[in-house]
Amino acid sequence: DGGITQSPKYLFRKEGQNVTLSCEQNLNHDAMYWYRQDPGQGLRLIYYSQIVNDFQKGDIAEGYSVSREKKESFPLTVTSAQKNPTAFYLCASSIARGIETQYFGPGTRLLVL
Amino acid sequence: GESVGLHLPTLSVQEGDNSIINCAYSNSASDYFIWYKQESGKGPQFIIDIRSNMDKRQGQRVTVLLNKTVKHLSLQIAATQPGDSAVYFCAENNEDSGYALNFGKGTSLLVTP
Numbered sequence: 001d002g003g004i005t006q007s008p009k010y011l012f013r014k015e016g017q018n019v020t021l022s023c024e025q026n027l028n029h030d031a032m033y034w035y036r037q038d039p040g041q042g043l044r045l046i047y048y049s050q051i052v053n054d055f056q057k058g059d060i061a062e063g064y065s066v067s068r069e070k071k072e073s074f075p076l077t078v079t080s081a082q083k084n085p086t087a088f089y090l091c092a093s094s095i096a097r098g099i100e101t102q103y104f105g106p107g108t109r110l111l112v113l
Numbered sequence: 114g115e116s117v118g119l120h121l122p123t124l125s126v127q128e129g130d131n132s133i134i135n136c137a138y139s140n141s142a143s144d145y146f147i148w149y150k151q152e153s154g155k156g157p158q159f160i161i162d163i164r165s166n167m168d169k170r171q172g173q174r175v176t177v178l179l180n181k182t183v184k185h186l187s188l189q190i191a192a193t194q195p196g197d198s199a200v201y202f203c204a205e206n207n208e209d210s211g212y213a214l215n216f217g218k219g220t221s222l223l224v225t226p
Binding site for chain 1: 154204216
């Protein structure tokens with residue numbers, strides 16, 4: 001089965017805790033993205049990566065960090081500096097960065113205890 | 114900044130009728146447009162796309178129309194079915210934004226029997 005997987009489906013974060021959201025793709029796509037979605041809103045770009053070992057900040061990168069050590073993996077860490085982390089987090093990938101279709105994973109819902 | 118927006122937040126149609134979901138964009142440099150369908154608690158699912166050198170594209174039961182003169186995009190769904198009930202997002206990207214996808218806030222489509 002080809003596609004994008006995200007885990008866990010639900011994640012709970014305690015005050016002051018860092019948590020990491022997983023995103024894996026077996027589509028052989030070069031580019032990967034992280035978006036945040038708040039209720040009744042569109043998606044906002046957190047970080048993107050065009051190639052292994054390279055990534056760029058999106059519109060709302062503060063309080064988040066990423067790594068891209070492998071082509072198929074792009075984990076997102078929500079740090080304690082992110083004061084309003086409750087949201088639906090979506091990972092996407094595309095063949096390359098540019099005017100290409102982005103395909104999305106099933107999402108991770110992050111809740112604060 | 115530039116924005117992508119939708120004319121109506123909700124749309125209710127009867128099963129079997131045709132649906133039209135509209136989207137306005139403001140950046141004349143937008144090169145590529147995508148429609149996504151998002152069901153509750155799931156990631157966005159690609160429906161159809163269109164590039165700026167086209168004004169119409171058809172898929173299975175769906176048609177996207179692009180009017181660059183008035184910066185307007187529409188998604189037409191023929192013979193709407195209950196399974197079409199979801200939130201529909203338009204998104205655009207362009208070289209000016211670094212090819213980031215810019216999303217509208219979405220239109221909720223409700224199909225009634």
